[in-house]
Amino acid sequence: MKIDRKFNELSKSEYFYFIDRHGDYSDFNTLGLYRSICENDNLDLADRLEVRNYANQFFGKTFEFLQVKDPRTYFELTTLGEELTVADERQVWNEIRKNQERILSDKKIKHRNFGDHSKHNCGHPGCPFDGMMIRQDSWLTEMHIVFNSDRNKTGVKAKSERLKKERKNQKWLRGEM
Ligand SMILES: [Zn+2]
Structure with missing residues (x-):
């Protein structure tokens, strides 16, 4: 079926x-x-x-x-409904990076790249994605802007604005707008 x-x-x-x-x-x-x-x-x-x-x-x-x-x-799914500051977001990304390493080593995946993922290394000081296996999607660029410019603001409003903008971009990419 x-x-x-x-x-x-x-x-x-x-x-x-x-x-x-x-x-x-x-x-x-x-x-x-x-x-x-x-x-x-x-x-x-x-x-x-x-x-x-x-x-x-x-x-x-x-x-x-x-x-x-x-x-x-x-x-997005683990932080659903939570009001996170930028510092909180960094912490979550940090955890995800650690878990990635654990999952990949459990699966004996030792490559720096797999599929369309590669190890992120952009050179931004303090980039929360540094060393993370990740696809080079456009959302990363937007996240960089947030992490680099909004460090002192409360992250919540910035986050919801960003998500709204991203959804719009995605819809646009899929030809729905
Ligand atoms: Zn980066």
């Missing part, structure tokens, strides 16, 4: 329905599921948290591996 729908268009109850029966659907994509949680406009914050926590009961290992595969989505 196929779901044949986009995750980011599902309602909360549909998420639960498909998660419960994920084995029956050949096009069930766990990464796609996680990526959709923050993008789905049918969900409010409480719903997102519920769907995330429910998914983690089934796909906890995949979720952990997101730190390597898609650290940004992992970051």
